[in-house]
């Protein structure tokens with residue numbers, strides 16, 4: 001049974017991006033596990049230039065953003081936008097598939113380029129120079145593709161908050177990308193370059209990942225719960241808070257560096273103030289759940305999303321503390337920051353994507369989730385591993401910071417970190433087992449369709465393409 | 467429609483303001499400082515580079531010829547590129563902060579003008595320290611130490627997590643172009659903050675040939691202290707005492 005809304009969604013594109021996202025997530029896990037072995041003296045490929053640990057780490061971080069997150073968001077956008085607006089995206093048959101292939105090509109070229117030693121020394125901008133223009137073009141195409149339905153709708157009715165977030169993210173990211181990947185690489189050296197790099201690092205997270213993630217949550221949460229968002233006013237507050245304070249905090253990645261202090265003070269202040277905007281969003285999501293919390297027991301997608309929101313609250317609280325110049329004396333440069341990065345990138349946005357995918361995957365396959373038990377195992381293992389890794393890295397980070405401050409020999413900080421690095425690999429193993437369950441379940445759910453519902457698929461997906 | 471247009475414009479304005487304050491304003495503030503080219507840098511070739519040519523004459527001659535400004539420029543640039551290609555910067559920062567006693571551990575606190583050169587394009591401040599900061603690395607260890615360290619890190623510093631870099635060496639285990647360049651690069655980092663190195667060296671050579679009665683004294687002291695005390699005396703600021711002890715095999 002297809003509703004009218006479903007016929008304007010291209011199921012095959014959603015399907016393809018979901019598969020790419022999950023496959024690349026597995027690659028990200030693999031690279032993360034590999035690199036973490038270097039810290040235990042167990043790195044399996046010593047002496048191979050192509051697999052130099054530093055390069056593997058970079059594949060890990062870039063794969064997480066460009067592979068897993070961008071694919072996951074794009075899949076969810078292909079689903080959510082037509083449903084939010086009642087309009088098709090600009091073009092599915094040509095542009096949609098071209099973008100799909102181009103994105104996977106860019107990710108592969110980035111990974112190979114990094115392993116071959118062509119990376120650039122910009123965090124998350126390590127994409128080799130010959131890939132950058134393609135990514136810019138891709139982002140511009142995505143802008144056209146996804147703002148078209150919003151534009152069509154905007155001519156008729158006022159927009160949902162979700163759409164605002166999406167527009168904002170899609171408009172900001174090409175500008176930010178050009179700034180971060182060209183200016184500090186080719187034009188501005190040194191400290192000024194560092195200020196620009198910081199702005200890029202933070203904008204990539206804050207002006208793409210955050211608004212698109214929030215926007216998608218503003219779609220999926222009410223849809224899964226079948227009730228409206230608690231407060232429209234709060235969602236607006238969150239939007240303007242994000243728009244105003246996020247671009248102002250880039251330099252907080254380089255506090256106590258020689259970057260002029262006015263930029264550093266502004267970054268610290270706006271980071272703290274931004275927490276207000278984030279709290280408004282979190283409160284809004286939580287109040288939407290009010291009275292329906294038992295739905296978390298039934299719906300695993302919803303659980304992924306809400307656990308992500310709780311992790312978000314934790315990270316943001318942590319962020320307001322760690323950005324203080326006093327705290328920075330200890331935690332900057334340590335594993336604390338790595339723990340923070342994992343909790344926000346995977347514990348929040350990653351979990352949201354896992355939730356979106358858990359929700360969408362049976363739908364695009366016209367099947368049921370293969371095994372609820374497996375789903376539960378995957379959820380709890382990934383959650384447990386994530387939180388353990390976070391606690392472990394925070395603790396390790398504090399110890400590193402204080403050991404450095406105490407002027408002990410450098411190797412002491414390495415020795416003291418050892419148990420925590422074992423803990424990281426162990427919790428990573430837990431997560432990897434969880435991911436294996438998730439993928440097995442995912443695979444089986446996908447197979448179900450070909451047996452029982454092949455007819456429905458043809459009607460549904462075919463209708464989408466035509 | 468009107469409303470979403472307003473959203474778009476205001477959003478872009480906010481973005482522009484934030485970007486101005488965080489990225490453009492620091493750039494304008496620092497624009498006064500001239501940007502050094504590679505030629506400018508090569509006006510001050512650190513003595514470690516000449517020592518490298520003496521330590522590894524065959525290899526050096528094969529890849530770089532004579533040790534002079536020209537070959538220094540080539541080696542430095544290649545070394546910097548390898549530092550980026552092998553992503554050393556994800557484990558090593560290049561910024562001494564004015565807090566957490568870093569000036570005692572590493573040396574002089576970082577200042578903006580030392581970064582205004584093409585070797586910091588892109589900048590390499592980095593946000594993670596697994597290994598120590600490297601912006602004051604020049605002269606902390608000898609060239610031999612670095613060669614041995616890159617070849618097999620754990621035999622030089624037991625327990626370290628820094629990877630060994632086999633591809634810095636040719637089949638026979640001699641330094642190749644990459645290895646020589648990386649050593650040039652790390653020995654250059656911070657050499658501009660250590661003019662005292664040269665002064666102290668001059669003092670030491672003079673102290674070595676005073677009158678007879680004194681020279682006996684120095685000779686007596688020498689064997690006992692030279693190995694451990696020399697680095698400290700040579701670099702009072704770098705806090706060599708807090709360097710890992712494993713660093714001296």
Ligand code: HEM
Nearest residue numbers: 029032033035036061064337338341345346350428431594
């Ligand atoms: C099996 C699970 C994982 C393991 C074992 C792992 C391990 C690691 C390691 C060892 C690092 C380098 C830390 C350092 O330089 O000291 C790292 C960095 C990072 N990882 Fe993971 N990772 C895992 C999963 C993920 C996932 C799923 C994501 C995102 C979706 C992610 C995002 C990141 C990011 C953003 C960084 C950079 C942190 C920074 O530079 O501050 N990781 N990871």
